[in-house]
Amino acid sequence: MKYVDEYRQPHLVKKLSQALHQITTRPWTIMEVCGGQTHSIVKFGLQALLPQKIRLIHGPGCPVCVTPIHLIDHALHIATQPNTILCSFGDMLRVPGSRTDLLTMKAKGSDIRIIHSPSETLSIAKMNPHKQIILFAVGFETTAPANATTVYMAKQLKLDNFSLLASNVLVPPALEFLLQSQGNEVQGLLAAGHVCTITGYGDYHALARNYQTPIVVTGFEPLDILQGLYLCVQQLEKGEYCVINQYRRCVQEQGNLHAQTIMNSVFKAVDREWRGIGVIASSGLGLVDEFAGYDAAIRFPLEKPLSLKDNGCISGLILQGKKKPCECSLFGKQCTPESPYGAPMVSTEGACSAYYQYSNSRDHQ
Ligand code: SF4
Structure with a gap:
């Protein structure tokens, strides 16, 4: 498959693996930020190709995973209100809230619909003028422009029966939180290439410099990840702490300016809780005043957050790279x-x- 097979070629994988063995002289702990990268590493068995001195730990880059329980409870609360249609993506429906999940509520009769694009909610709103349509679309900066565009279009189309349960989160504040946390073991970072496609990587220079942590903007195929690790280890071995863009076929330093413009006109940075981690300052996106009328959290307030029951899940530690899944x-x-x-x-x-x-x-x- 074009643009995939080129980045999985066995002879190049072997060459990069050998190169990594040659340059690695000391133990290094490197975090891949994105869950997509984690899946590639595990799926292709990349850890087995690395020198034993390189330890990979998995980061918080799974938007569904970091969505806090109270936000899922809020979505569940909205879904049980009369004349509402809650729209979300497939993954989100199975994530447990404090008592149940959206899929169970759908089976019990709540009108909860799986969408493939946020803009589908506008068609649903047009076709159901007497119902309230709520978009519950989690994600990082990657999906924020599409969510922002949907809110913007709802206003243009005067669709007052549409609202958004704001749940997008931002990567750089979370990385800073991890790098400054007590007992941090991360020495190098593979940043998520698709996030940087939108945001660019200007914000990463200060992180790399202030925390003496090399950051490589990296793609998702085996060769991307091995090259990202090579560029990271090369810096660590030399005592250099810069940002390097491995994913040049998609990412430019300034990112996608059109996407940033729509994001910044609809959203502003707000404090946000990350599941199992806690509140991270300025790490979420809330609606700016001009679009506050489309805030589902205001339209359908959750009076009293439900108390949480501990079911033994250690996802907070997994998301911070402090434990691996098989340690649960x-x-x-x-x-x-x-x-x-x-x-x-x-x-x-x-x-x-x-x-x-x-x-x-x-x-x-
Ligand atoms: S394996 Fe453990 S940490 Fe992972 S989701 Fe299940 S309970 Fe949570």
Whole structure:
């Protein structure tokens, strides 16, 4: 397949693996930020091709996984209100809230619809003028422009029966939170290429400099990841801490200016809770005043957050790279994709689902 096979060529994979062995003299711990990269690493068995001195840890880059329970509870609350249609993506429906999940509520009769693009909600709003249509679209900066465009278009079309349950999160504040946290072990970062397609990587220079952590903007195929690791280790070995763009076929330093313009006209940075991690300052996107009328959290307030019950899921530690999925006592036993205890087992970008799908059976013990 064009633009995929070129980045999986075995002889080039072998060459990069050998090059990594040649330059690595000391132990290094490197975090891949994105869940898509985690899936590639586990699916293609890339860890086995690395020098033993390189330890990979998995980062928080799975948007479904970091969506806090109270936001899912809020979506559940909205879905049970009369004359509402809640629209979201497939993954999100199976993520447990504090009591149940959206799929169960759908089975019980709530009008919850799976969409493939945020703009579908506008058609649903036009066809159902007497119902309230709510878009619950989680994601990082990658999906924020499409969500922003949908809100913007709703205003242009005067669709007052549309609203958004704002849930997008931002990567750089979360990385800073991890790098400054007590006991941080991350020495180098592979940044998520698709996020940088939108944002560029201007914000990463200060992070690399201030925390003496090389950052390589990296793609998702095996050669991308191995080259990203090579560029990271090369810097670590030399004591250099810069930002390098490995994913040049998609990412430019300034990012996509059109996407940034629509994002910035509809959203502003707000404090946001990350599931299992806590509140990270300025790490989420809320609606600016001009679009505040489209805020589903205001239209359908959740009076009293539900108390949470601890089901033993350690997703917070998984998302911070402090534990691996197979270190969770529930992994592959009580917690499976068919019966998930936490979001990382549900999402197509979750570390637990990657280990479950691609690791061999002994890793499940
Ligand atoms: S295996 Fe399941 S219970 Fe354990 S951390 Fe992952 S999602 Fe949570």
